[in-house]
Amino acid sequence: MSTPPEADSSEGPVSHVGTCPDCGTPLPRSNVVIEYETGEEWEQLAVCTECRDLVHA
Numbered sequence: 001m002s003t004p005p006e007a008d009s010s011e012g013p014v015s016h017v018g019t020c021p022d023c024g025t026p027l028p029r030s031n032v033v034i035e036y037e038t039g040e041e042w043e044q045l046a047v048c049t050e051c052r053d054l055v056h057a
Contacts, residue, residue, distance in 0.1 A: 015028060015029060016028055016029065017029055017032055017044050017046060017057040018044075018046070018056075018057035020048040020050065020051060020053065020055050021055055021056070022048065022051050022053055022055065023048065023050050023051045025048055025049060025050040025051070027046040027048060027049075027055070027057050028046075028049070031046040031047045031048070031049060032044045032045070032046045032057060033045055033046060033047060033054070043056065044056070044057040045057065
């Protein structure tokens with residue numbers, strides 16, 4: 001099992017994990033509510049601060 005990206009000490013801090021596909025607002029790391037592994041990649045669901053939708057980051 002791999003390590004989530006934010007737990008890897010070799011990477012710097014990540015302030016945003018993506019943008020909302022509906023409104024384009026940056027998604028801050030603090031708004032991630034679910035993080036899960038799919039094979040070798042990590043997926044994240046976050047709440048958009050602008051439109052309040054739950055979206056894939």
